Amino acid sequence: MKTHSTIKTKPTPMAFHHQLVEQMVHDAKPAGMLLRPMAQWFLWLGSSLFVMAFFWMRMGVQSNLSQVMSQMPPLFFIFSAFAGAGLAAWEAISSGVPGRQTGRSYRVLAVLVLIALVSIPFLFFTHSGPLVFARDTGCVEGVSFTGLIPWIFMGWMLSRNSSFNPWWTGLWSGVSAFLMGTITIQIHCPNWEMNHVLMGHLLPAAVGTMAVSLLGSFWFSRWKK
Amino acid sequence: MKSSRSGSKTASKKDSWDHLQWESWSQLMAKIQKGDQEAYRQFLNEIGPLLYNYVRRRVFNSEMVSDVYQEVLLTLHKARFTYEPNRPLGPWLFTVARNSILDALGKNRKFAEREVPTETLPESGAIEADGSLGDELYQALKSLSPIHRHAVELLKLRGLSLEEAAFELKISVAALKVRAHRGYEQLRKLLVEKKK
Numbered sequence: 148m149k150t151h152s153t154i155k156t157k158p159t160p161m162a163f164h165h166q167l168v169e170q171m172v173h174d175a176k177p178a179g180m181l182l183r184p185m186a187q188w189f190l191w192l193g194s195s196l197f198v199m200a201f202f203w204m205r206m207g208v209q210s211n212l213s214q215v216m217s218q219m220p221p222l223f224f225i226f227s228a229f230a231g232a233g234l235a236a237w238e239a240i241s242s243g244v245p246g247r248q249t250g251r252s253y254r255v256l257a258v259l260v261l262i263a264l265v266s267i268p269f270l271f272f273t274h275s276g277p278l279v280f281a282r283d284t285g286c287v288e289g290v291s292f293t294g295l296i297p298w299i300f301m302g303w304m305l306s307r308n309s310s311f312n313p314w315w316t317g318l319w320s321g322v323s324a325f326l327m328g329t330i331t332i333q334i335h336c337p338n339w340e341m342n343h344v345l346m347g348h349l350l351p352a353a354v355g356t357m358a359v360s361l362l363g364s365f366w367f368s369r370w371k372k
Numbered sequence: 373m374k375s376s377r378s379g380s381k382t383a384s385k386k387d388s389w390d391h392l393q394w395e396s397w398s399q400l401m402a403k404i405q406k407g408d409q410e411a412y413r414q415f416l417n418e419i420g421p422l423l424y425n426y427v428r429r430r431v432f433n434s435e436m437v438s439d440v441y442q443e444v445l446l447t448l449h450k451a452r453f454t455y456e457p458n459r460p461l462g463p464w465l466f467t468v469a470r471n472s473i474l475d476a477l478g479k480n481r482k483f484a485e486r487e488v489p490t491e492t493l494p495e496s497g498a499i500e501a502d503g504s505l506g507d508e509l510y511q512a513l514k515s516l517s518p519i520h521r522h523a524v525e526l527l528k529l530r531g532l533s534l535e536e537a538a539f540e541l542k543i544s545v546a547a548l549k550v551r552a553h554r555g556y557e558q559l560r561k562l563l564v565e566k567k568k
Binding site for chain 1: 405416417441442446447450454467471536
């Protein structure tokens with residue numbers, strides 16, 4: 148029978164734990180309190196509506212807005228965009244607060260609303276010719292700019308949370324902010340033709356969302372460093 | 373009937389104790405957010421064994437457990453301000469712990485540590501295949517039930533004190549003594565039988 152010659156010893160868990168605790172306690176300063184998720188959501192909504200109102204005052208709204216909004220498809224389009232933005236904003240906020248993450252059914256609902264939003268132009272709006280990129284880049288720039296401002300505000304708010312999936316948080320924050328941009332421009336622009344709505348109002352929102360989700364993956368992971 | 377009644381009584385007592393325990397931790401967290409260092413020390417010392425075992429159950433490479441545990445505590449430290457004192461602490465705590473374990477292990481290698489070679493005993497860093505333990509003893513130790521084997525390994529092979537081993541197993545010192553004693557008895561029997 149062989150004998151045991153060496154027994155490997157490691158730092159014991161207790162000693163290790165106490166050492167770590169002392170370091171953490173030493174570093175414990177009063178923490179800035181987290182704004183409640185619902186308060187963050189209302190703050191985001193309020194600021195986005197403010198940005199929208201500001202742009203509408205500067206740019207004006209389409210002259211026959213009340214007439215357009217009396218029809219179901221445009222009304223439903225704007226409503227879906229609002230609902231999608233609100234749901235996406237809650238997903239972005241709650242994904243940064245541990246223990247507040249939404250369930251699968253919530254995410255399915257949000258995705259369904261977004262699918263409905265994209266489907267409405269295909270199903271109900273008039274269209275002429277194939278889908279081409281918008282020649283008039285005014286709406287593209289408008290959506291990008293009016294979406295970027297709410298996103299910056301939202302990003303600042305989200306960077307104070309602690310997201311474990313920054314890319315995901317960035318993605319949903321982008322959806323919410325750029326849909327607000329889409330609504331802002333859709334109320335301003337009188338062109339409800341399918342190609343224009345898809346390429347000039349929704350595509351920039353999608354591209355902007357992708358871009359900020361990449362930015363978000365850096366910005367929203369800074370709390371870990 | 374009587375035993376089932378007393379059983380449910382015991383269970384409800386345990387539940388209410390757990391509830392009180394979580395309540396008290398929740399209150400400590402509220403103090404921690406205001407910078408109370410003593411509350412922080414107490415909280416970490418009380419929650420430590422719970423988190424350590426949470427990590428140990430998910431990280432099957434014993435070499436990595438301490439590193440991952442450290443990561444979990446540091447993440448908890450950084451995310452402490454996101455706890456809302458009016459909400460239950462458990463979901464917050466375990467979300468932080470689970471995600472920092474995943475971060476630490478790397479999402480691509482998520483729980484790959486479950487794969488333990490059959491020749492190696494789970495979580496038995498001290499038992500080497502190089503023959504540093506006697507073959508017979510090694511075989512006998514391998515055939516012990518896991519709870520007894522862990523107790524023997526921690527005390528006799530890794531050389532932990534009773535308190536340290538109890539901390540790692542998240543049981544009382546008395547319970548550890550019982551496990552270790554039964555483990556020694558089983559070992560003795562197995563080795564005597566083999567000699568015969």
